[in-house]
């Protein structure tokens with residue numbers, strides 16, 4: 001990314017490694033572990049690739065609970081504005097204990113939780129999952145009125161397809 005200082009990279013070659021490459025941050029440095037047999041060109045290519053991966057992983061941390069609330073506020077304004085306070089959650093947060101669902105909502109207390117599995121998905125998919133749960137604050141069940149609300153989001157069908165694809169690839173059927 002422009003303006004971001006390139007970190008100090010320490011490359012460690014390992015005879016035991018055949019193909020796997022890994023990287024982790026160690027203070028100010030980034031340690032990249034590569035197979036001993038890699039050429040200089042491969043080393044350089046993989047260092048760049050692993051730095052990009054690490055940056056992407058760290059960027060995901062920016063998707064905090066606070067950011068989720070900002071996102072919810074924007075979605076409510078765009079798609080659920082006529083429902084006023086009813087569409088506003090008491091809390092919305094990322095959770096790691098929800099592997100069978102992308103998101104969940106408790107209309108009784110107005111709380112919404114999104115699975116960390118969604119955290120590294122594209123913005124438009126996160127928007128769908130969040131809008132889906134926000135709509136449950138208004139309509140708890142998956143009836144026609146519910147889908148009419150969620151269908152206001154132009155990428156609903158696309159996002160549902162994306163999520164189905166991810167679930168199928170992981171071999172885990174997921175409920176929404």
Ligand SMILES: [Zn+2]
Pocket residue numbers: 132136142176
């Ligand atoms: Zn639902």
